[in-house]
Amino acid sequence: MNREQENEVIHRWQNHQSLRSIALELNLSRYQVSSVIKSHVQSRDADVQAQADANADAPPASLGPVPTRRASKLDPFNEEITRLLERYPRITVTRVFEELTRSGYRGG
Incomplete structure (x- = not known):
């Protein structure tokens, strides 16, 4: 399966098309379709987690500087x-x- 087909599968899945209909229309097996979607979801989750870890200690810039603790x-x-x-x-x-x-x- 080439990258173009993978992108088409992901695009259709994000538009709420069923796995079975994606497989039928693109002439793929349901296993291939679910495998592409699973790998896409895992890579997205890893990216989101990495971004969250990088920003875990930093408050949002919209809140301004961190106040100092008063006695x-x-x-x-x-x-x-x-x-x-x-x-x-x-x-x-x-x-x-x-x-x-x-x-x-x-x-x-």
Whole structure:
């Protein structure tokens, strides 16, 4: 089967023509038609996957530059929060807030 026939098979398949009718009109076996379509789909999927892998970490340009992470009000208190959680594993958020407020936390 030459490249022109393969292109014709793919074109007809994309226009929703059945495999059987493609095979009849082009005088090919249904196996040949399905083989051409399968290889076409696999190559398209590989191209799409490769493109997705290449752009996986990059945000779309339309979103603009990636913002920098701002410091949290809780950053200075991370050690104290960790210490409280290690000492009292079942401590409530309200109690942690009370302890942090005593230590100078001004958040809400």
